[in-house]
Amino acid sequence: xxxxxxxxxxxxxxxxxxxxxxxxxxxxxxxxxxxxxxxxxxxxxxxxxxxxxxxxxxxxxxxxxxxxxxxxxxxxxxxxxxxxxxxxxxxxxxxxxxxxxxxxxxxxxxxxxxxxxxxxxxxxxxxxxxxxxxxxxxxxxxxxxxxxxxxxxxxxxxxxxxxxxxxxxxxxxxxxxxxxxxxxxxxxxxxxxxxxxxxxxxxxxxxxxxxxxxxxxxxxxxxxxxxxxxxxxxxxxxxxxxxxxxxxxxxxxxxxxxxxxxxxxxxxxxxxxxxxx
Amino acid sequence: xxxxxxxxxxxxxxxxxxxxxxxxxxxxxxxxxxxxxxxxxxxxxxxxxxxxxxxxxxxxxxxxxxxxxxxxxxxxxxxxxxxxxxxxxxxxxxxxxxxxxxxxxxxxxxxxxxxxxxxxxxxxxxxxxxxxxxxxxxxxxxxxxxxxxxxxxxxxxxxxxxxxxxxxxxxxxxxxxxxxxxxxxxxxxxxxxxxxxxxxxxxxxxxxxxxxxxxxxxxxxxxxxxxxxxxxxxxxxxxxxxxxxxxxxxxxxxxxxxxxxxxxxxxxxxxxxxxxxxxxxxxxxxxxxxxxxxxxxxx
Numbered sequence: 001x002x003x004x005x006x007x008x009x010x011x012x013x014x015x016x017x018x019x020x021x022x023x024x025x026x027x028x029x030x031x032x033x034x035x036x037x038x039x040x041x042x043x044x045x046x047x048x049x050x051x052x053x054x055x056x057x058x059x060x061x062x063x064x065x066x067x068x069x070x071x072x073x074x075x076x077x078x079x080x081x082x083x084x085x086x087x088x089x090x091x092x093x094x095x096x097x098x099x100x101x102x103x104x105x106x107x108x109x110x111x112x113x114x115x116x117x118x119x120x121x122x123x124x125x126x127x128x129x130x131x132x133x134x135x136x137x138x139x140x141x142x143x144x145x146x147x148x149x150x151x152x153x154x155x156x157x158x159x160x161x162x163x164x165x166x167x168x169x170x171x172x173x174x175x176x177x178x179x180x181x182x183x184x185x186x187x188x189x190x191x192x193x194x195x196x197x198x199x200x201x202x203x204x205x206x207x208x209x210x211x212x213x214x215x216x217x218x219x220x221x222x223x224x225x226x227x228x229x230x231x232x233x234x235x236x237x238x239x240x241x242x243x244x245x246x247x248x249x250x251x252x253x254x255x256x257x258x259x260x261x262x263x264x265x266x267x268x269x270x271x272x273x274x275x276x277x
Numbered sequence: 278x279x280x281x282x283x284x285x286x287x288x289x290x291x292x293x294x295x296x297x298x299x300x301x302x303x304x305x306x307x308x309x310x311x312x313x314x315x316x317x318x319x320x321x322x323x324x325x326x327x328x329x330x331x332x333x334x335x336x337x338x339x340x341x342x343x344x345x346x347x348x349x350x351x352x353x354x355x356x357x358x359x360x361x362x363x364x365x366x367x368x369x370x371x372x373x374x375x376x377x378x379x380x381x382x383x384x385x386x387x388x389x390x391x392x393x394x395x396x397x398x399x400x401x402x403x404x405x406x407x408x409x410x411x412x413x414x415x416x417x418x419x420x421x422x423x424x425x426x427x428x429x430x431x432x433x434x435x436x437x438x439x440x441x442x443x444x445x446x447x448x449x450x451x452x453x454x455x456x457x458x459x460x461x462x463x464x465x466x467x468x469x470x471x472x473x474x475x476x477x478x479x480x481x482x483x484x485x486x487x488x489x490x491x492x493x494x495x496x497x498x499x500x501x502x503x504x505x506x507x508x509x510x511x512x513x514x515x516x517x518x519x520x521x522x523x524x525x526x527x528x529x530x531x532x533x534x535x536x537x538x539x540x541x542x543x544x545x546x547x548x549x550x551x552x553x554x555x556x557x558x559x560x561x562x563x564x565x566x567x568x569x570x571x572x573x574x575x576x
Contacts, residue, residue, distance in 0.1 A: 022392075126546050230399055
């Protein structure tokens with residue numbers, strides 16, 4: 001077979017597979033602009049016969065719907081942004097100190113942190129629930145943010161970066177009389193920005209997309225996240241209102257796909273750097 | 278004195294993470310163990326110590342707990358066995374396909390195959406619920422148009438597993454693909470050149486050069502896919518509700534049910550701890566099988 005024919009056939013194959021990957025998302029967006037009636041009637045119309053915004057109006061503007069979809073969206077974004085900022089900041093401090101500073105017991109601490117990466121999270125989720133319950137903090141933003149901050153992934157990722165970070169810059173700042181905190185803030189953090197973005201995007205996606213934990217740890221309609229809220233709607237009043245359901249899933253999906261497309265390079269870097277070294 | 282002061286300020290850098298680590302990882306680990314040794318009602322105040330009773334009940338074949346645990350475990354195992362080989366093989370296949378594209382198209386296809394990974398499981402499950410709807414779903418609409426009978430995808434076997442596995446593949450395969458692409462790019466080019474000179478075919482190169490070179494990454498992908506598949510929850514919870522019957526009621530669903538519907542946190546914690554131990558043991562076995570007793574000093 002000639003080389004060019006072979007390449008063309010491979011491109012064709014890749015394109016067919018690409019269609020399979022995009023089709024479900026396209027069908028979701030398309031359905032979200034159909035009336036429930038047109039959706040449930042079936043058919044193969046990839047574009048709505050009658051284009052309508054009623055599903056978005058109904059779910060977002062609260063027309064006849066007494067669940068706070070915009071609040072769910074806010075909760076997800078707020079928890080995702082606050083949580084990932086917190087994670088990036090405390091992980092960077094810990095990783096930098098373990099890689100460079102005279103932290104007591106650091107020979108024990110680092111392996112201790114990293115070894116917990118092997119622990120399946122199923123083991124901590126019930127006791128975490130009880131801890132928050134005992135503290136009276138279930139169904140608050142605390143449950144949507146803090147449990148994610150204990151993960152050692154970020155410390156591990158940033159530690160690898162700081163280990164390979166050239167010492168000269170820090171030493172120069174030290175000679176200029178800067179203390180550790182000033183060196184960290186003015187020299188280390190600016191150079192570590194790309195890897196911190198990687199961790200930030202990872203953490204945001206984890207928090208925004210999480211399902212089981214926010215499902216059990218929140219209970220009031222106001223404290224649901226978008227991913228748990230739509231699941232509850234699917235099992236409740238929207239059970240066969242696919243037009244409205246697809247409007248909700250579209251609303252949940254658009255921000256995360258935008259963030260994914262912007263942060264894709266960082267994300268891939270993070271995945272490959274923590275792969276196997 | 279100065280040195281001690283210095284190491285104190287250094288420790289302050291680690292302190293915030295250390296507090297989170299203790300509060301939300303170490304203490305829950307110990308607390309979970311404590312809960313599993315008690316008859317720990319979710320809402321009751323009387324929670325007597327029962328020793329190993331919760332664990333014993335799981336292994337007592339006559340108990341309700343035992344059937345809940347082992348049926349869930351069996352269903353989870355089935356999902357692991359159906360999904361992991363496909364996640365690994367198709368993931369590698371997509372990576373090879375993307376790498377065979379002209380340089381200009383690589384980024385495009387990589388992005389397209391990777392997009393679903395960024396979406397939440399609840400959205401994934403609901404999209405597939407809709408695609409697979411028996412009466413109005415896209416897939417059955419195409420089947421009936423082509424003259425076939427519609428298939429009740431989510432309410433009969435083996436279609437329920439096929440549906441859950443298909444949705445999972447679509448969702449997460451891009452992640453494995455990314456890891457494989459990176460591994461493939463790190464295989465030294467001169468290995469391929471040398472074998473070209475020896476007249477090796479593409480298939481021979483794949484078997485004798487590519488596969489051995491990406492072996493450690495392959496192991497990593499197998500282990501992480503297995504762990505991820507063990508943690509399955511959202512897809513059956515939303516797509517099949519554990520049905521038909523209890524045939525897709527996975528272990529995590531059983532644990533959540535025991536904790537929040539039966540409100541027996543003690544036995545639910547014991548179930549969770551055994552599940553975690555099984556996951557760790559399976560990972561170790563996979564690791565041992567693929568790294569048979571390395572001799573000291575050899576790399």
